[in-house]
Amino acid sequence: MKAVETLKVMGLPEESGELIKFLRAFRDYTQYIINQIWNEKNIPSVKTLHRRFYHELRGKGFRAHHVKQIYYYARSVVKAVKKSNGSKPVLRMLTARIDKYDYKLDLENQELIVKVLGGKEVKIKLVAPKERFLKYMNWNNYELMIKYDGSRFWICIEFRREVKQYNIRSVLAIDVNFDNVTILIKDSRRVIKVKRLSFPLRRALCHRIWIERIQKRYPKRWKYVKGIREAIRKHGRRMRNIINDSCHKIAEEITNMALKHRSLIVVENLKNLRANSKRGAKFNKKLSLWAYHKLLSYIEYECLEKGILLMKVNPKGTSSLCPKCNNKLIAFNDRILRCSRCGFIGDRDVIACFNLISKCGVSGVTLKAPDQMQTQEGMKGNKDEGMNFVIKCYKT
Numbered sequence: 411m412k413a414v415e416t417l418k419v420m421g422l423p424e425e426s427g428e429l430i431k432f433l434r435a436f437r438d439y440t441q442y443i444i445n446q447i448w449n450e451k452n453i454p455s456v457k458t459l460h461r462r463f464y465h466e467l468r469g470k471g472f473r474a475h476h477v478k479q480i481y482y483y484a485r486s487v488v489k490a491v492k493k494s495n496g497s498k499p500v501l502r503m504l505t506a507r508i509d510k511y512d513y514k515l516d517l518e519n520q521e522l523i524v525k526v527l528g529g530k531e532v533k534i535k536l537v538a539p540k541e542r543f544l545k546y547m548n549w550n551n552y553e554l555m556i557k558y559d560g561s562r563f564w565i566c567i568e569f570r571r572e573v574k575q576y577n578i579r580s581v582l583a584i585d586v587n588f589d590n591v592t593i594l595i596k597d598s599r600r601v602i603k604v605k606r607l608s609f610p611l612r613r614a615l616c617h618r619i620w621i622e623r624i625q626k627r628y629p630k631r632w633k634y635v636k637g638i639r640e641a642i643r644k645h646g647r648r649m650r651n652i653i654n655d656s657c658h659k660i661a662e663e664i665t666n667m668a669l670k671h672r673s674l675i676v677v678e679n680l681k682n683l684r685a686n687s688k689r690g691a692k693f694n695k696k697l698s699l700w701a702y703h704k705l706l707s708y709i710e711y712e713c714l715e716k717g718i719l720l721m722k723v724n725p726k727g728t729s730s731l732c733p734k735c736n737n738k739l740i741a742f743n744d745r746i747l748r749c750s751r752c753g754f755i756g757d758r759d760v761i762a763c764f765n766l767i768s769k770c771g772v773s774g775v776t777l778k779a780p781d782q783m784q785t786q787e788g789m790k791g792n793k794d795e796g797m798n799f800v801i802k803c804y805k806t
């Protein structure tokens with residue numbers, strides 16, 4: 411598995427004049443090649459371009475890999491524009507793609523040395539907090555892009571890393587709800603762990619309600635009065651912060667657990683979320699969908715970083731069918747569901763997790779339905795109150 415990330419930072423060149431001169435030449439010669447090949451029937455291959463333009467461009471002071479990048483760029487522009495039947499493109503932006511042989515990157519000192527025209531070098535200071543650079547210390551860097559937007563230089567560096575993957579020993583299912591995220595880890599023999607983390611959608615929703623109240627109180631004015639607009643913005647910001655912070659923490663915790671137990675992570679596929687019957691009318695759909703999306707993207711990101719496999723499954727029926735006999739479940743109370751055919755009783759979120767696991771069908775982790783003793787065992791040693799309640803409920 412390969413992880414690819416791009417670091418985008420501002421750059422302060424020591425000799426900006428030299429860098430701009432190079433960017434201009436890069437753009438102008440890309441344009442020159444575009445002009446030369448625009449009316450040709452077929453877009454020439456890189457090999458043909460090399461034969462036709464190499465010596466000419468080298469004569470202008472470009473290095474061999476600069477020239478190669480110019481061919482690639484000119485070809486891709488022509489190809490894209492012809493595909494959409496556009497007219498001959500005119501390049502305006504000052505951007506250049508630089509091969510890894512044409513720059514030296516010093517992450518520790520946040521410094522970049524780029525080779526430009528005529529064998530000259532330009533030293534560029536990279537501006538960003540140190541942690542952002544240290545993160546990529548053990549990654550491989552590939553091409554980079556330099557852009558000049560008229561006042562500032564931007565550097566985008568592509569990093570890649572081989573992520574080692576482990577043999578899957580267990581499956582970790584995640585069920586997201588209005589006020590909690592339930593996690594269940596199970597291997598072929600038993601439930602390893604059940605955990606409930608709080609998810610502050612209700613707290614975030616309070617801010618939404620405030621926004622609506624303000625808008626209702628000033629139905630005509632709220633858009634135009636600065637103070638009211640500010641108040642709305644403040645609530646919006648708090649709402650986003652609450653969700654962002656908790657998503658980040660939850661994703662960290664879940665992926666660390668998955669690493670420890672060598673789990674495959676299984677989640678509901680977002681595309682089918684609307685069909686989930688668990689989310690009733692009261693549920694603020696837009697907000698929860700957004701929050702779920704956020705959480706999932708954080709989890710996906712952490713999985714990529716840590717080499718964890720992630721699987722998305724269709725959530726249809728996960729919160730309404732018996733994990734043991736597939737019969738329709740009925741509500742015992744608002745948290746517990748019961749199967750009328752086989753008598754299985756369980757917490758609705760835990761049931762959803764079991765059903766997610768049985769849907770992912772990983773071999774080696776035979777995911778047959780649990781019996782009640784098993785679910786209890788998994789819950790032991792967990793201080794979560796909701797879980798204690800479930801255990802008590804089993805005993806009666």
Ligand SMILES: [Zn+2]
Nearest residue numbers: 732735749752
């Ligand atoms: Zn059943």
